[in-house]
Amino acid sequence: MHIVLQIVTAARALEKEGKRIFSPHGLTPVQFNVLNLLSKHPAGMRASDLARALIVDPSNVTGLLKRMKHEGLLNEIENTADRRQHVVTWSAKGQAAWKPAHRDYERSLVALDSVLTPVSRKGAENALKQLTEALILGK
């Protein structure tokens, strides 16, 4: 199997693993990523900040935040300085969901790491870096 297909296959398996880990905590993988980002930005983030960090289209963020606010995972901050900007922070419920999810996530990363030999991991890091840079530069 070509390495490109191997990467896509592995990513799909990782995506499923993410769903498996996060769903007991009432989160999707993307929603966990949002909370994870907000855990590092207590003052809040704008929708455009999140779109850039998640590498997704800004139009995507609108619905994502709407659902998460509806679930009570996020709080919206009043922004009197520039009323175009929509700033969100995580709520108490969002923090409560994130904590055990993050614990399981870290645990899973360690477990996955343990199946790799140091040599293969180093090679993979180099190869993935080379490929990703080639794809971005080719754009």
Place this chain on the structure above:
Amino acid sequence: MHIVLQIVTAARALEKEGKRIFSPHGLTPVQFNVLNLLSKHPAGMRASDLARALIVDPSNVTGLLKRMKHEGLLNEIENTADRRQHVVTWSAKGQAAWKPAHRDYERSLVALDSVLTPVSRKGAENALKQLTEALILGK
């Protein structure tokens, strides 16, 4: 960056590259995969065959094939033996779309291969295999 995130990032970049390559041919990446499979199965494939090969839920295939038939990319085969089974083949239009798409796809694989050193590729192959097997066995 953790290798798991590197894989997901690389896969997303590859997905975008796939869209870029296939959209001029009027195809999405998944639609190309369907035609690619049908190119190896001239007698046709059942919806459940495709779901298994694409590693996708059967319910997904219904809409996918419906859109492709509507586009004229596929033909439906009458199956008198077992009327539950829905067998499709590629149409002339499907073949015409696949040929240049496949040429561009192969060209892209060669280009991506060329940015990898043999050592890093070998390491990546091993690492991805180790990870994917661990994820599947863990299920």
Place this chain on the structure above:
DNA sequence: TAAGATTGAACCATCAATCTTG
């Protein structure tokens, strides 16, 4: 009953067009 496929609801993602605010 079981196999094969479909439907409906929910989520994620993109793009083009639009709206609001600066």
Place this chain on the structure above:
DNA sequence: CAAGATTGATGGTTCAATCTTA
């Protein structure tokens, strides 16, 4: 006009429930 965000259309994905045929 430009920046930030939203809306609507389209497509991919999953899951649970259902339908049809064997």
